[in-house]
Amino acid sequence: MRNPQLNANGELHHLLSLDGLPRAIIERILTTADSFINIAAREVKNVPLLRGSAVFNLFFENSTRTRTTFEIAARRLSADVFNLDITRSSTTKGESLLDTINNLTAMQADMFVVRHATSGAPYLIAKHVAPHVHVINAGDGRHAHPTQGLLDMYTIRHYKRDFTNLTVAIVGDILHSRVARSDIHALTTLGVPEVRAVGPLTLLPAGLPEMGVQVCTRLEEGIKDADVIIMLRLQNERMRGALLPSAQEFFRNYGLTPEKLRLAKPDAIVMHPGPMNRGVEIDSHVADGAQSVILPQVTFGIAVRMAVLSIAASSQRMQ
Amino acid sequence: MRNPQLNANGELHHLLSLDGLPRAIIERILTTADSFINIAAREVKNVPLLRGSAVFNLFFENSTRTRTTFEIAARRLSADVFNLDITRSSTTKGESLLDTINNLTAMQADMFVVRHATSGAPYLIAKHVAPHVHVINAGDGRHAHPTQGLLDMYTIRHYKRDFTNLTVAIVGDILHSRVARSDIHALTTLGVPEVRAVGPLTLLPAGLPEMGVQVCTRLEEGIKDADVIIMLRLQNERMRGALLPSAQEFFRNYGLTPEKLRLAKPDAIVMHPGPMNRGVEIDSHVADGAQSVILPQVTFGIAVRMAVLSIAASSQRMQ
Amino acid sequence: MRNPQLNANGELHHLLSLDGLPRAIIERILTTADSFINIAAREVKNVPLLRGSAVFNLFFENSTRTRTTFEIAARRLSADVFNLDITRSSTTKGESLLDTINNLTAMQADMFVVRHATSGAPYLIAKHVAPHVHVINAGDGRHAHPTQGLLDMYTIRHYKRDFTNLTVAIVGDILHSRVARSDIHALTTLGVPEVRAVGPLTLLPAGLPEMGVQVCTRLEEGIKDADVIIMLRLQNERMRGALLPSAQEFFRNYGLTPEKLRLAKPDAIVMHPGPMNRGVEIDSHVADGAQSVILPQVTFGIAVRMAVLSIAASSQRMQ
Numbered sequence: 001m002r003n004p005q006l007n008a009n010g011e012l013h014h015l016l017s018l019d020g021l022p023r024a025i026i027e028r029i030l031t032t033a034d035s036f037i038n039i040a041a042r043e044v045k046n047v048p049l050l051r052g053s054a055v056f057n058l059f060f061e062n063s064t065r066t067r068t069t070f071e072i073a074a075r076r077l078s079a080d081v082f083n084l085d086i087t088r089s090s091t092t093k094g095e096s097l098l099d100t101i102n103n104l105t106a107m108q109a110d111m112f113v114v115r116h117a118t119s120g121a122p123y124l125i126a127k128h129v130a131p132h133v134h135v136i137n138a139g140d141g142r143h144a145h146p147t148q149g150l151l152d153m154y155t156i157r158h159y160k161r162d163f164t165n166l167t168v169a170i171v172g173d174i175l176h177s178r179v180a181r182s183d184i185h186a187l188t189t190l191g192v193p194e195v196r197a198v199g200p201l202t203l204l205p206a207g208l209p210e211m212g213v214q215v216c217t218r219l220e221e222g223i224k225d226a227d228v229i230i231m232l233r234l235q236n237e238r239m240r241g242a243l244l245p246s247a248q249e250f251f252r253n254y255g256l257t258p259e260k261l262r263l264a265k266p267d268a269i270v271m272h273p274g275p276m277n278r279g280v281e282i283d284s285h286v287a288d289g290a291q292s293v294i295l296p297q298v299t300f301g302i303a304v305r306m307a308v309l310s311i312a313a314s315s316q317r318m319q
Numbered sequence: 320m321r322n323p324q325l326n327a328n329g330e331l332h333h334l335l336s337l338d339g340l341p342r343a344i345i346e347r348i349l350t351t352a353d354s355f356i357n358i359a360a361r362e363v364k365n366v367p368l369l370r371g372s373a374v375f376n377l378f379f380e381n382s383t384r385t386r387t388t389f390e391i392a393a394r395r396l397s398a399d400v401f402n403l404d405i406t407r408s409s410t411t412k413g414e415s416l417l418d419t420i421n422n423l424t425a426m427q428a429d430m431f432v433v434r435h436a437t438s439g440a441p442y443l444i445a446k447h448v449a450p451h452v453h454v455i456n457a458g459d460g461r462h463a464h465p466t467q468g469l470l471d472m473y474t475i476r477h478y479k480r481d482f483t484n485l486t487v488a489i490v491g492d493i494l495h496s497r498v499a500r501s502d503i504h505a506l507t508t509l510g511v512p513e514v515r516a517v518g519p520l521t522l523l524p525a526g527l528p529e530m531g532v533q534v535c536t537r538l539e540e541g542i543k544d545a546d547v548i549i550m551l552r553l554q555n556e557r558m559r560g561a562l563l564p565s566a567q568e569f570f571r572n573y574g575l576t577p578e579k580l581r582l583a584k585p586d587a588i589v590m591h592p593g594p595m596n597r598g599v600e601i602d603s604h605v606a607d608g609a610q611s612v613i614l615p616q617v618t619f620g621i622a623v624r625m626a627v628l629s630i631a632a633s634s635q636r637m638q
Numbered sequence: 639m640r641n642p643q644l645n646a647n648g649e650l651h652h653l654l655s656l657d658g659l660p661r662a663i664i665e666r667i668l669t670t671a672d673s674f675i676n677i678a679a680r681e682v683k684n685v686p687l688l689r690g691s692a693v694f695n696l697f698f699e700n701s702t703r704t705r706t707t708f709e710i711a712a713r714r715l716s717a718d719v720f721n722l723d724i725t726r727s728s729t730t731k732g733e734s735l736l737d738t739i740n741n742l743t744a745m746q747a748d749m750f751v752v753r754h755a756t757s758g759a760p761y762l763i764a765k766h767v768a769p770h771v772h773v774i775n776a777g778d779g780r781h782a783h784p785t786q787g788l789l790d791m792y793t794i795r796h797y798k799r800d801f802t803n804l805t806v807a808i809v810g811d812i813l814h815s816r817v818a819r820s821d822i823h824a825l826t827t828l829g830v831p832e833v834r835a836v837g838p839l840t841l842l843p844a845g846l847p848e849m850g851v852q853v854c855t856r857l858e859e860g861i862k863d864a865d866v867i868i869m870l871r872l873q874n875e876r877m878r879g880a881l882l883p884s885a886q887e888f889f890r891n892y893g894l895t896p897e898k899l900r901l902a903k904p905d906a907i908v909m910h911p912g913p914m915n916r917g918v919e920i921d922s923h924v925a926d927g928a929q930s931v932i933l934p935q936v937t938f939g940i941a942v943r944m945a946v947l948s949i950a951a952s953s954q955r956m957q
Contacts, residue, residue: 040746043690046718052364054391064723065741072692072745075718080365080394085383095594103384103593106617107391108359274741275733298744371683373710399684399713404702414913422703422912425936426710427678 004126011315014126014135015308017144018185026189030154032307033300036076040303049310050079053110057083059138060116065274066138069298070113070147073305079111101125105133111313112136119143134312142178147308148273149182151301153190155293156228158300159269163187167194169216169223169264172232172254172281173203175243179273180232188212198222199254202243219254226264231256231272234281247280257283261291269293323445330634333445333454334627336463337504345508349473351626352619355395359622368629369398372429376402378457379435384593385457388617389432389466392624398430420444424452430632431455438462453631461497466627467592468501470620472509474612475547477619478588482506486513488535488542488583491551491573491600492522498592499551507531517541518573521562538573545583550575550591553600566599576602580610588612642764649953652764652773653946655782656823664827668792670945671938674714678941687948688717691748695721697776698754703912704776707936708751708785711943717749739763743771749951750774757781772950780816785946786911787820789939791828793931794866796938797907801828807854807861807902809836810870810892810919813843813881817911818870826850836860837892840881857892864902868909869894872919885918895921899929907931 003020007013012025039045055074059067067083074081084104101112111134114122119141126135139145153163160166168187174180174197187195188211196214197204198221208215216222223229234250244250256270270286272294278284286292322339326332331344358364374393378386386402393400403423420431430453433441438460445454458464472482479485487506493499493516506514507530515533516523517540527534535541542548553569563569575589589605591613597603605611641658645651650663677683693712697705705721712719722742739750749772752760757779764773777783791801798804806825812818812835825833826849834852835842836859846853854860861867872888882888894908908924910932916922924930 045690045746052361068720068722068742069745071720072718080391082387082390084387096597099593099595099597102614103617104387106614107388107621108364108618274737276737278734278737295740295744298741299746302745371680399710401706401709403706415916418912418914418916421933422936423706425933426707426940427683427937 004123007315009315012308012312013315014122014137015146015312016122016126016135016137018146018149018182018189019144021146021185021189023189023191026150026153026186029150029304029307029311030157032311033154033303036303036306037300039076040299046076046078048078050074050077050313053079053313054108055079055081055111055113055309056104056109057081058086058104058112058114059084060086060114060121061139063115063139066115069301070136070138070305073302073309074111074113076302076306077310079309082109097121097124098128101128105130109133111309113138115139117141134315136308136312139178142176142181144182145178145273146182147301147305148179149186150308151297151304152179152183152230152271152273153186154300154304155269155271155297158296159293160227163190163192166192166227167196167225168192168228168230169196169198169226170230170232171198171219171222171256173234174199174208174232175203175205176235177232180230183230184211184213196222196226200244200250219256219260220263223256223260223264223268226268229256229261229264229268229270231270231282233273233275234277236277247277251280255279255281255283256286258285258289261286261289267291271297274298323442326634328634331627331630332634333441333456334465334631335441335445335454335456337465337468337501337508338463340465340504340508342508342510345469345472345505348469348623348626348630349476351630352469352473352622355622355625356619358395359618365395365397367397369393369396369632372398372632373427374398374400374430374432374628375423375428376400377405377423377431377433378403379405379433379440380458382434382458385434388620389455389457389624392621392628393430393432395621395625396629398628401428416440416443417447420447424449428452430628432457434458436460453634455627455631458497461495461500463501464497464592465501466620466624467498468505469627470616470623471498471502471549471590471592472505473619473623474590474616475588477615478612479546482509482511485511485546486515486544487511487547487549488515488517488545489549489551490517490538490541490575492553493518493527493551494522494524495554496551499549502549503530503532515541515545519563519569538575538579539582542575542579542583542587545587548575548580548583548587548589550589550601552592552594553596555596566596570599574598574600574602575605577604577608580605580608586610590616593617642761645953647953650946650949651953652760652775653784653950654760654764654773654775656784656787656820656827657782659784659823659827661827661829664788664791664824667788667942667945667949668795670949671792671941674941674944675938677714678937684714684716686716688712688715688951691717691951692746693717693719693749693751693947694742694747695719696724696742696750696752697722698724698752698759699777701753701777704753707939708774708776708943711940711947712749712751714940714944715948717947720747735759735762736766739766743768747771749947751776753777755779772953774946774950777816780814780819782820783816783911784820785939785943786817787824788946789935789942790817790821790868790909790911791824792938792942793909793935794907796934797931798865801825801830804830804865805832805834805863806830806866806868807834807836807864808868808870809857809860809894811841811872812837812846812870813841814873815870818868821868822849822851834860834864838882838888857894857898858901861894861898861902861906864906866907866909867894867899867902868911869920871911871913872915874915885915889918893917893919893921894924896923896927899924899927905929909935912936
């Protein structure tokens, strides 16, 4: 079966997941993002690559931050961006997801940026849209958050240059994290020799070894000599649940403090997809410290999303 | 009394209702919409007709879909569009509707697109705005939804060319439908010889014969040999009320199925204003079938709204 | 300590309060606003002064009206404006205000327009943003609403030309009004010889005489021979509280009626920041009367906000 993200020429048509995305496409996105980083330094940051295109932000799940970064990226590319307040719309009148999508497509949408609580929803949409329409997954359930994964790769490449000699530790609630899943697929595709998943057993999914990931239940072991540490947000609802004793105990065991960070390589970088729970998964001295690249991640995220939107949009014309 | 929608030269200044709107104006809107349909096929879809104009979307009642089509239409015309989240605004602080309108006018609004739960609210607003300001009714109570009526006319003309030899059946909850009311006014104005209202007695308003409409309580009779069938949405709240026994029974009696559709002319088209209740007023095989023009209606709706906005805006300069 | 609103050259970098803002800067804002009033009369109202700049509207407290005027002002200056639905965003996920600001800054924001329920929040933000970022206070708690104060000064100058021979009465709930506080600072800075605060003792704050303000508990005395009367909104929640007997009694004692207005100078103007409570602090005959300049205030507000945004933005390049 053809990868549903690629067109007949093997070009990126939708971005749904980093699972199975060819290395050459990931690298092209990162290289294209480089050029947009330079544009951002100019006084006029807009380029006309998507002029005349209608990009619809369809956030079935709220995320002001991610929605805003996509809106910024699309407007920098001169697209017409429409934010749909979908939580108040016809879906609440009982219309089906596909009827909603068909209707918006009939409004001459060229691209949908979709955030949905249900894993796989962007696939369903991509399967049904007209051939010229593109779908970008902005996070679906626990499944994938591919643009976050790509901006994480951009960040790592920016600071570490070469992926093929790195040790990367992903720490925290791996089980519920679409970011972790996307990062793991990208890291292994890009040839990172050692990827570690670090967390309590209750927050580690099955199947990690099969994905080429080492499992560590102790933080100290997990980040030892690491080049890159990706801290995950601990969802508040997990802290109240049966999976964890308490936020305090989680911090004691898995919170990244300056002392623990010393176990990693001296030039290790610390990443976090945000929003942070200071004092839960990360200590403020680390979050604001010299090794933190958490805010550069956000800036790189705009350029990476510009790259994804413009590459996907250009595929259509060649199809 | 002068028609409050027209200026002293008889030109369209506001669009409030299709009731009493001269045939020449309706036809001019449809013809103008034709030219915008062609523009939509270009890569750059924007035209500068409303450049520098401020269009305010005032949706006192939520409708993501209608609001978005107006926003797309206005931005295609290069207007500056402002979406006011009016349900959260000063109206909740006790300010009167007219004070709100006066304030927004003082912000140099050129056009208001108004959706309101109260019939007649757009008339009240049109009566009080400054002479250069235009008001477009985007649906008021059970009264009127004139742009939906116009896009329905555009759709019929697109597929049937001539109005003067058609039989049009409007099916479902006529009583609560502003769409039905606007369609009936437009159809009779455009010379459709046979307009039928089809539904249970509890959902048929009084006064239909006086409007030149035939009343049918049986679907089979109502759609027999029809050229055009307009299915109406059955509001969920009606299904729970005393007016209807159940959604199942409504579907059995008035739901449009492929079998029943065969009673209409072989080339009959099926329309629906959306959002659809599949399995209540319409069977999925009809909704997605070859005779359905439901999605083209949405596309035509953008062009029709562009026509309405640009024609209303141009009236002012001649006044 | 340096005024936190000014850069090292004494230029306006942030607008946080009118308290301590030099007279020359206030006058420059008013003069700059003049030039934008003329632009608003043109068919194309946009100027390219902020082209390429990203202005983020951060309204932690809802205010559709103020948000819209800032959005209009920024878009007239050709900025890219992003409205953040902050009440639904990560702040509700427990992220700190400064982490939110840092993140948005990393999205390459150039300017934040901030409304916050907590007095001083814009100061905190201004203290922490990167040197090239500007913060505009759009109302913080009971503390300040500087752009409202400036548009009030613009209005007074428009109708009265010279500040140095005026009597200005501010009437109503001075205690809870950030507008009153900003007006008082601006009026005294601009050399108004007589500023009066008029209201019941329960709604008058301490310290008014030290600010150079005369206190009057009787409306008749307070507006006698006044050139300018600024009526304040009585918040609905005050009417139910212990501070006031009832809305009716407030109107009887402090509501501005045509009869009472005759006590002021014959050419006195009546102002109100909106939204009005007709029949509570102001009679409709006054609100809609010949001496009311309430709607011009709104129009001037756009030009004044354009002036503030463009002046603040230009400071950076010289820094």
